[in-house]
Amino acid sequence: MSGPMEFDLIVLGGGAAGMAAAISAARALQGKRSVALLEHGPRVGKKLLTTGNGRCNLTNLGPLSGHYHGNEPAFIQTVLAHFPSRKTISFFESLGLLCREEGEGRVYPYCGQASAVLDSFRTELEHLGVRQLLEYHPQRIVRQKKGFQIHCTEGIPSCRRLIVATGGKSLSSTGSDGSGYRLLQELGHTATKLFPSLTQIRTDPALMRPIKGLRCEGAVSLLADDKTVRREKGEIQFTEAGLSGICIFQLSRLSGEFFTLHTVNGKPTRQIAVSLDLMPDWEPSTLTSFLVSRRDCRPYAPLEQFLAGVLNKRVGQTLLKAAGCAPLHRPSGSLTDSELSRIAALLKGWRFQPSGLSTWNAAQVTAGGISCREFSPHTMESRSIPGLYAAGEVLDVDGDCGGFNLQWAWSSGILAGQGAAASLLAPLNNQKGAERFASYR
Ligand SMILES: Cc1cc2nc3c(=O)[nH]c(=O)nc-3n(C[C@H](O)[C@H](O)[C@H](O)COP(=O)(O)OP(=O)(O)OC[C@H]3O[C@@H](n4cnc5c(N)ncnc54)[C@H](O)[C@@H]3O)c2cc1C
Known part of the structure; x- marks a missing residue:
C-alpha cells in the first residue's frame, strides 16, 4: 500500500x-x-x-x-x-x-x-x-x-x-x-x-427422500415440549436434508437455541418438533367431514389419488403412508373412519423431528x-x-x-x-x- x-x-x-x-x-x-x-x-x-x-x-x-x-x-x-x-x-x-x-x-x-x-x-x-x-x-x-x-x-x-x-x-x-x-x-x-440462524431445519433424510425438491403452501409451527412457540405461514420446501423456505427459516432461530443451549425462548426444553399444517384455512371439524364425503363420493378411486388436487400428488401420497394407510393401490372406499381421522390430523399437524440445523x-x-x-x-x-x-x-x-x-x-x-x-x-x-x-x- x-x-x-x-x-x-x-x-x-x-x-x-x-x-x-x-x-x-x-x-x-x-x-x-x-x-x-x-x-x-x-x-x-x-x-x-x-x-x-x-x-x-x-x-x-x-x-x-x-x-x-x-x-x-x-x-x-x-x-x-x-x-x-x-x-x-x-x-x-x-x-x-x-x-x-x-x-x-x-x-x-x-x-x-x-x-x-x-x-x-x-x-x-x-x-x-x-x-x-x-x-x-x-x-x-x-x-x-x-x-x-x-x-x-x-x-x-x-x-x-x-x-x-x-x-x-x-x-x-x-x-x-x-x-x-x-x-x-x-x-x-x-x-x-x-x-446459525435463518437456515434449513434438518430432519430424518429417509422421510424426505420421496418428497425432496417439492414445495407447498401452508403454516409451520415450532413445538417445544408439545407447546406451540412460533407459527409462520408461507411456502414450505422439502429438501434432501429436511425442511426449508422462509417460514422454516423463521423457526430455525429457536431450533438453534434448543440444539445449542437446550432452551427455547430461554426456557429449559426437552424436545422440539416442527408441525406442518397443509390446509391452514380449514377447520379440523370441516376437514374431517370433507374427507368422509370425498371417500363416499368416489369409493372406486385408487387411494393414491385420494388427496390429488388437495396437495401435491407425491406429498399427498407420502402423507397417506405416514398416516398408516398403505398400501395405496386399494380403493379409497376402503378407508376406515379412524384412518380418515389420522389423515385429517396429519393434514393439520404433520410432525417432523428436527435433528439439527444446516451448516454455517x-x-x-x-x-x-x-x-x-x-x-x-x-x-x-x-x-x-x-x-x-x-x-x-x-x-x-x-x-x-x-x-x-x-x-x-x-x-x-x-x-x-x-x-x-x-x-x-x-x-x-x-x-x-x-x-x-x-x-x-
Ligand atoms: C444468503 C444471504 C441472504 C441474506 N439476505 C438478507 C436480506 O435480504 N435482508 C437482510 O436484512 N439480511 C439478509 N442477510 C443477512 C445480512 O446479509 C447480514 O446480516 C449483514 O450482511 C451483516 O452485515 P455486517 O456488516 O455485520 O457483516 P457482513 O456483511 O458479513 O460484513 C463483514 C465484513 O467484514 C469482513 N471481515 C470479517 N472479518 C474480518 C477481519 N478479521 N478483518 C477484516 N475484514 C474482516 C468480511 O470480509 C466482510 O466483508 C442475508 C445473508 C445471507 C448469507
Whole structure:
C-alpha cells in the first residue's frame, strides 16, 4: 500500500455495517479527519450481493420491535430508535438509490438489484475519500495510549478510533469467517454462544427422500415440549436434508437455541418438533367431514389419488403412508373412519423431528455474538475501551427474515460512524468554543 498508514478512524470489515459506518463518519468529518475501511477480502460488500436472492431486502417498514433476538432487547431497540427504517430509506436516497416497498413491509431497491446497493456505497466511499485497505489480514489489535494498531500480515495501520464491523460466521465465502469475535475477545470483550440462524431445519433424510425438491403452501409451527412457540405461514420446501423456505427459516432461530443451549425462548426444553399444517384455512371439524364425503363420493378411486388436487400428488401420497394407510393401490372406499381421522390430523399437524440445523454456510445470520451490554446503545462505543466501537452482526443481535438484519447493520453502523466522528471532532469543537470564548473577552 502506498501512503501513510495512520488514520483518525479505521473501520474493520467492509460489509453492510462497515460501509455504512465509514460513510456516516466521513460525512460528519467533512474531510477534517481521515477514514479508512480495512477489509481482509479482495473487495468490499461481497455478502450484500447475495442478499434477498440477489435483490437485497434492505429494510422493513413494519414495526421493528418483536423481530430481533439477543440477550439485550432494550439495547437493540434503543439503537433502532436512533436510526429506524424511515431513516434508512432517506440514507439510501442520499446515495441515489430509489427504494420500493413490497409485501409485509419488505423494502428492495426499485431496480431489484443488490448490486445497485453496493455500487451506490462504492461511489460514495470514493467520493468521500475513504481509503480502502483491501486484502489486509489483521492478526491482533494492540491498544496504544491514543488509539490502536492493527497488526496485519501486510503492515500495521494505526488509528485513533476503531470500529469493528466484521460480521458473523455465516456464508464465510463472503469473508465473514468469525475472526472478529476473537479480535474483540482478545481486547477483553465477551461473547455469547454462537449458532446459525435463518437456515434449513434438518430432519430424518429417509422421510424426505420421496418428497425432496417439492414445495407447498401452508403454516409451520415450532413445538417445544408439545407447546406451540412460533407459527409462520408461507411456502414450505422439502429438501434432501429436511425442511426449508422462509417460514422454516423463521423457526430455525429457536431450533438453534434448543440444539445449542437446550432452551427455547430461554426456557429449559426437552424436545422440539416442527408441525406442518397443509390446509391452514380449514377447520379440523370441516376437514374431517370433507374427507368422509370425498371417500363416499368416489369409493372406486385408487387411494393414491385420494388427496390429488388437495396437495401435491407425491406429498399427498407420502402423507397417506405416514398416516398408516398403505398400501395405496386399494380403493379409497376402503378407508376406515379412524384412518380418515389420522389423515385429517396429519393434514393439520404433520410432525417432523428436527435433528439439527444446516451448516454455517447455508445460514443467513449468526445468532449470538459480542455482548451488547459492553457497549453504549447511543454511540456503539465500548464501555471498557474508549475509542473502540462495534456494529453489525458481530454483536449479539440477529433478526427475522424480512430486511431486519440489514436494518440492524445500517442502524448500528451509522450510529457507530457518527459516534466515532463526534468523538474525533470533540477536541476541535471544544477548541473552537474556547477560541470563541477568548474572542468575547
Ligand atoms: C444468503 C444471504 C441472504 C441474506 N439476505 C438478507 C436480506 O435480504 N435482508 C437482510 O436484512 N439480511 C439478509 N442477510 C443477512 C445480512 O446479509 C447480514 O446480516 C449483514 O450482511 C451483516 O452485515 P455486517 O456488516 O455485520 O457483516 P457482513 O456483511 O458479513 O460484513 C463483514 C465484513 O467484514 C469482513 N471481515 C470479517 N472479518 C474480518 C477481519 N478479521 N478483518 C477484516 N475484514 C474482516 C468480511 O470480509 C466482510 O466483508 C442475508 C445473508 C445471507 C448469507
